Amino acid sequence: MERLILHADMDAFFASVIQVLKPQYRGQPVIVGGPGERGVVSAASYEARKFGVHSAMPLWKARQLCPRGHFLPVDGPACQDFSRRALAIYQRYTPRLLPISIDEVCLDITGSQKLFGPPLQIAREIQKAIYDELGLTVSIGLGPNRLVAKMASEWQKPNGLTRITADQLPEIFAPLPVSKLWGLGPVTAQRLQRLGISTIGQLQRISLLLLEREFGLMGRHLYAASRGQDDSPVPLYDGKREYRQMSEERTLARDTRDVELLSLTLLGLCDHLGWRLRREGYQGRQVTLKIRLADFQTMTRSVTLSAPTDVDYTIFQAADRLLRSQHFGAKRVRLIGVAVSGLVQDGTPVQLSLFSEGPGRQRRLSRARDDITSRFGPDVISRASLMAG
Amino acid sequence: MLKLACPQHALLEGVQIVSRGVSGRSTQPVQNNVYLEGRGRELRLVATDLEYLSLEALLEANVLEEGATTVPARILSEVASALPNEEVALEADETHGMNIRCGRSRYEIRGLSAADFTMLPPLEQAVRFEMPQGQLETILARTVFATSRDETRPILTGALFRIAEERLEVVATDTYRLALQTAPLEGVGDVTRSAIVSRRALTELARILDGDSPDPVQVAIGDSQVEFRLGKVTLGSRLIEGQFVNYAKVIPASYERRIIANIKELSAALHRALIVAREDANRVVLKTEGGTLKITASSQDVGHAEESIPVTLEGDDAEIAFNARYLLDMLDAVNTTEVVMELSGPLNSGAIKPVGDDTYLYVLMPMQIL
Secondary structure, eight states, X not given: OOOOEEEEEETTHHHHHHHHHOGGGTTSOEEEEESSTTSEEEEEOHHHHTTTOOTTSBHHHHHHHOTTSEEEXXXXXXXXXXXXXXXXXXXXXXXBEEEEETTEEEEEOGGGHHHHOSHHHHHHHHHHHHHHHHSOOEEEEEESSHHHHHHXXXXXXXXXXXXXOTTTHHHHHTTSBGGGSTTOOHHHHHHHHHTTOOBXXXXXXXXXXXHHHHHTHHHHHHHHHHTTOOOOOOOBOOSSOOOSEEEEEEEXXXXXXXXXXXXXXXXHHHHHHHHHHHHHTEEEEEEEEEEEETTOOEEEEEEEEEEEEOXXXXXXXXXXXXXXXXXXXXXXXXXXXXXXXXXXXXXXXXXXXXXXXXXHHHHHHHHHHHHHHHHHOTTSOOOGGGSOO | OOEEEEEHHHHHHHHHHHGGXXXXXXXXXXXXXXXXXXXXXXXXXXXXXXXXXXXXXXXEOXXXXXXXXXXXXXXXXXXXXXXXXXXXXXXXXXXXXXXEEETTEEEEEEOBOGGGOOOOOOOOSOEEEEEEHHHHHHHHHHHXXXXXXXTTSGGGGEEEEEEXXXXXXXXXXXXXXXXXXXXXXXXXXXXXXXXXXXXXXXHHHHHHOOTTOSSEEEEEEOSSEEEEEETTEEEEEEOOOSOOOOGGXXXXXXXXXXXXXXXXXXXXXXXXXXXXXXXXXXXXXXXEETTEEEEEEEETTTEEEEEEEEOEEESSOOEEEEEHHHHHHHXXXXXXXXXXXXXXXXXXXXXXXXXXOTTEEEEEOOEEEO
């Protein structure tokens, strides 16, 4: 039987949550992001998008485009709460459900139609429930698999509803730029561009053999994705958001060889990563540093800690040691990232160490900062070394 | 060039002992070989990874021409073990090949020049002492298991040998537990010396020590190397560089309660509870109710285990969670009838000792729910 997958993506989630909670911002351009001017936009309300502001844009640029916008920090705890409540709504329609991120979820509703009616009706019911109960709008895509459903969800926004069936696939996919394909990053898009491939239709005409030779494992994905093929399952939801790893990365404003600048960037990334780990209730043992050089050569280095951690500074110390043991020669670094894996959830028994008093103190410090951030916003407290000089 | 004869069983024994010294990962091919040297009335065999292990064996041989060569350890070991137990004739030529003849078998093994073979330098200024092999065997059995496997902190991957006040202290810790064994040392005089010996060397040493042997083991601890001599076999190793952790500060100075248990009963109960506990990071909860110690383990996926054994409790009831494996490591290593656990709070380390043997101390950190 053909599967039926529903992909739901909340519209301007971080900004919308604020507009729901604080009525004074409704109908106003709200730009959520940070911290600081070097931060990026996490979400822009549709009123702000009219000015050309979009997510992932540097904040300083957003200020130029929309000087009268309301610039606010992400309200982490509130967003978590809305995300959890949305999950509870989705769960009414299927047990097969996979949270992709805080504001995106994928549902397998193949078996739900007998109970809840045709797919479009299920989708409309979900949109209505999310709006009535949370005050938020959600864009929904329907498709024969996760890849197509995800792409369909991006078709119309906000509050969109798009269904792409298997027989419509070739026609709809062919004229799209390759960059629209899910799981395809800007680097691969550029490489395809250099090979003269800019639309999905052109990609469809390349043989699997050639793609594999050119892109390795990624080639196989490109071949299947360009045809809208994806057989990844939607597992049964066990009530937990399962992470195998969490990561943060940043493309630098300009390529650099300055280790101190890289280290400082890393400190900021580790701060945010630690905050996310604590928010989601995870600790990890393995710290991985990712470096992409100006020529797009990417390297990763890992170290295993003696105990799982969610402490910013412990993660930073490990990542920084990896950074300083690298030799880039004359090459400049374009992107730096850090990941924590080997995650265990809070509540997992942990063997205590005879020798560490440090992490306990650092952990309390991190938690105290989370508390301040959640009440007053991320601009109130920061490491001295991260404050603009 | 080298030319000698010796019994097959002697050659085999020597080769099998020393070839464990080869790391097999050396970038210099000659270091993957066994060095053979005939001199006087002896055949000397040496293999070393030049780092944490050097093994040397001397065996009686009828040396016809003095000389040396090197041949691949694995091949030599295989050939030696396959030969009949008769006289073996070894002969090396200028091309660094070695002829092996025994009974009706004849092999020519390609080797490399003995001149290129590197050995650990001789021991400089060393503190020397000796002790019965059985005693060192016990010391190692009680400590080496607690060394760390985390290669990012090399100093913890070895055991500290500390000589002070005519005593030897051997300490190992992986930061979760610490094992400390002391032994009196006579005749070393008023010297103090600390050395961190790698787990690789100590594991190998434990393998060749013979508790029944009347010959003592002679230990020499230098500034950068250590040597253990057992009759005709010598094990050498470079020391791990660096300062060992300040272990004295993690030894509990006091306790609030003591639990005395029979080791066999405790060990058997822990082994059974592990069936469930291993699904929960080996976590067992120890809880006393007067003279009864309850050991429980639970796992969401598997179920629940509860064991109880009679104990002697001094002080208030205790409740603490430990890694059952870490407890069993210690219980398996001691040979007394009873063990005493000195505990304070549920997040404080416990001191565990064999009753009636105050030379050994095991300090174990509990487990905590995150």
